[in-house]
Structures are given as C-alpha cells and as structure tokens.
Amino acid sequence: MRSETLLDRRRWLFAGIALQVPKAASAAAPPATAADLVLANVWDPRRDPARCLVSEKYDGVRALWDGTGLRHRSGRPLAAPAWFTAGLPAEPLDGELWMGRRRFDRLSAVVRRHTPDDAGWRSVRYLVFELPNGAGTFAERAARIATLVAATRLAHVEAVAQRRVADPGALQRLLDATVAAGGEGLMLHDAAAPYVRGRSDALSKLKPYLDAEAVVVGHRGGRGRLAGEVGALVVRAPDGRTFRVGSGLGDALRRDPPPLGSVVTYRYRDLTPGGLPRFATLLRRAEAM
Incomplete structure (x- = not known):
C-alpha cells in the first residue's frame, strides 16, 4: 500500500552499509552491524497487543554496542x-542513549x-532493548538483557522495562498515560518472535x-x-515523492537550514489522497547519518 511506504521507512538508509568492526571478544557473540538492526513498523490496531511485550518509545539516539565500541x-x-562503556559485555547490545523526556536537543x-x-x-x-542476532524469542532475549545489564553493575546502563497489556483498551490507556507524562509513545515487540533483521511486524511503534524521515533536496x-530566509525545505521521501516542510522551522533554522543531502525527521497527521503527508512539520535533523 502507498500509505505504508511513507510511514517511517528507513531501510534505504542502511542499503549497502556494513561496519568495519574488530573481532568480537567471544566467538559466541559475532560482531553486529547496522544491517543487523531490527526496525519497527507502525502498529496495526487489528493485531492483539496481549501477544506483545510493551515498553516506552524513548526519544533518544539509537546506539549499537558491537562488543568493543558504541556506534550510531x-x-x-x-x-x-x-x-x-567500561564494563559492557562482549555480547552486542542495541539500545537508546537517553537523557530524559523532552531533552533530545541537549542529548544530541x-x-x-x-x-x-x-x-x-x-x-x-x-537503555538496552535488544540483542542483535540473539537467540530465542523476544521474551527470552528480554530476560537475557536483564541478566547482562545487572552483571555490568553500571548505574547508567538499564534494561528497558517490558510489560504486558491485556487488550486494546489497556494499550490505549497506557499510551495516553505515557504521552501525558511527556513520553513519545510505545513500542510493541512480539513476545514469541525470533530476532528479525530489518523492518517487520516483530517490532511496532504506537504514537x-x-x-x-526524508532527505533535504532544496x-x-x-x-x-x-x-x-528559508520559508520551507523541499524534501524527498524514500519512495521518491517530493514535498515541502515549512512548519517547525525556528528562526535559527530559517537562517541556517539543514544542508542539501541531510536527513530530517518530520511529523504529520495523515496522508492526502495523493499519498503525501498532510500538515508536515519539521521535528529535527535526524541522527541517522
């Protein structure tokens, strides 16, 4: 469906990318690369949330621990x-660097x-939420994450809290409470899913x-x-469609806008009949590149 192609598709950012990573400290923990990361689809309300483990969606900077160093x-x-990073395990970790709700600019x-x-x-x-290429179901990997994080004894390293919800009503109440408290939304991970590289319904986001994201082309x-000054950015979505984003540009960005070729994140309400984002508003320059 055309609407699906505009919903936060980032696979194109990873095409052809492979990390040059030193050999892992353990033969049981092969080096993780950007191509190994799991990516989220948008939550389909027809699915049963009781099959998922649910956590907060943190507005931070994603960080991959490859066993020897942190990478975007x-x-x-x-x-x-x-x-x-001293004390982190040789086993690869996937998580989010975070300073707290509504502090993305300072973190960045x-x-x-x-x-x-x-x-x-x-x-x-x-905040660790996944084990790249990890074995078992997500529920089993979540338990493994808790064990690994506890073993580090590092106060600044945490396993992302996962919880169950009984039904769609409970999921909506949790979303409302999270957003009211300043959170961005929720992540739903199929508790029975094996590790799936790339974008799939094994991981979904609900906001x-x-x-x-789109690339600035003008x-x-x-x-x-x-x-x-700049009145609007001309951006290109992953499917090749171009459109303008004018709302959300503060005075500083109008004087010094994101350069051509940079990636920005924008927010929108829904899609027009022609498949373009309606009421697109700039959020920030993305951390992907």
Missing part, C-alpha cells in the same frame, strides 16, 4: 567516554561531539501522531517577514 545506527562511531549536542563531553555524558543513560525562499 548508520555505523558511524559514537565518541563516548571510556568510563561509559552531547553525543555529536567528536571529543567526549565528560560532564554531559554523566547525564546520559544507555498519537505519525513521523518519518530550500524555498521565504516571503514577507521571512524574505531573505
């Missing part, structure tokens, strides 16, 4: 202080630095709005009070 989901090395400023900001990293937590000049 694109494979680019992530400059963390040595003390932050800290983790983007090529030289670690030691003071800034003291406020960062590593009160939709978001996706800048449209503003008019009136915006004369001389």
Whole structure:
C-alpha cells in the first residue's frame, strides 16, 4: 500500500552499509552491524497487543554496542567516554542513549561531539532493548538483557522495562498515560518472535501522531517577514515523492537550514489522497547519518 511506504521507512538508509568492526571478544557473540538492526513498523490496531511485550518509545539516539565500541545506527562511531562503556559485555547490545523526556536537543549536542563531553555524558543513560542476532524469542532475549545489564553493575546502563497489556483498551490507556507524562509513545515487540533483521511486524511503534524521515533536496525562499530566509525545505521521501516542510522551522533554522543531502525527521497527521503527508512539520535533523 502507498500509505505504508511513507510511514517511517528507513531501510534505504542502511542499503549497502556494513561496519568495519574488530573481532568480537567471544566467538559466541559475532560482531553486529547496522544491517543487523531490527526496525519497527507502525502498529496495526487489528493485531492483539496481549501477544506483545510493551515498553516506552524513548526519544533518544539509537546506539549499537558491537562488543568493543558504541556506534550510531548508520555505523558511524559514537565518541563516548571510556568510563561509559567500561564494563559492557562482549555480547552486542542495541539500545537508546537517553537523557530524559523532552531533552533530545541537549542529548544530541552531547553525543555529536567528536571529543567526549565528560560532564554531559554523566547525564546520559544507555537503555538496552535488544540483542542483535540473539537467540530465542523476544521474551527470552528480554530476560537475557536483564541478566547482562545487572552483571555490568553500571548505574547508567538499564534494561528497558517490558510489560504486558491485556487488550486494546489497556494499550490505549497506557499510551495516553505515557504521552501525558511527556513520553513519545510505545513500542510493541512480539513476545514469541525470533530476532528479525530489518523492518517487520516483530517490532511496532504506537504514537498519537505519525513521523518519518526524508532527505533535504532544496530550500524555498521565504516571503514577507521571512524574505531573505528559508520559508520551507523541499524534501524527498524514500519512495521518491517530493514535498515541502515549512512548519517547525525556528528562526535559527530559517537562517541556517539543514544542508542539501541531510536527513530530517518530520511529523504529520495523515496522508492526502495523493499519498503525501498532510500538515508536515519539521521535528529535527535526524541522527541517522
């Protein structure tokens, strides 16, 4: 379906990418790469949430621990202080770097630095939610994550809390409570699913709005009070469609917009009959590249 192609499809970002990772410390834990990561579909309300383990969707920066170092989901090395990763297992981990709800901009400023900001990293937590290429069902992997994290004895490393919900009504109440408290939404992982690389229904996201990523391919000049500044970004979705994103650009971004070729995340309400995002609003420059 055309609507499905616009719902946060990121597979294109990983095409042809393979990490150059040193040999793993354990033969039982092969190096993980960006191509190994699990990606989420949008939750289908026709599915039974009771079959899933549910956790909060954290608005952070995804980070892959390959057994020797942290990497962005694109494979680019992530400059963390040595003390932050000391004690992590040789087994690969997948998780989110997080500073707390509604603190993405501050987090992004800290983790983007090529030289670690030691003071800034003291406020960062590593929330682990998956074992790349791990064996067993997700419920079994979640239990394994809890064991691995407990063994690190690191206060800044946590296993993402997973819970069950009885039915769609309970799921909606949990979503409402999470959003009301400042959360972004929920993640639903099929408890019986083996590890599935790429995008599948083994992992789904549920939010009160939709978001996706697109590549900036142009800048449209503003008019009136915006004369001389950028009025809108021209972006290209993974399916090749182009459209404008004007809402959400603050004064700083209108003066210094995301460069051509950069990836941005935008929010939208639904799709037009022509398949384009309705009321697209810029959220931020994506962390994918």
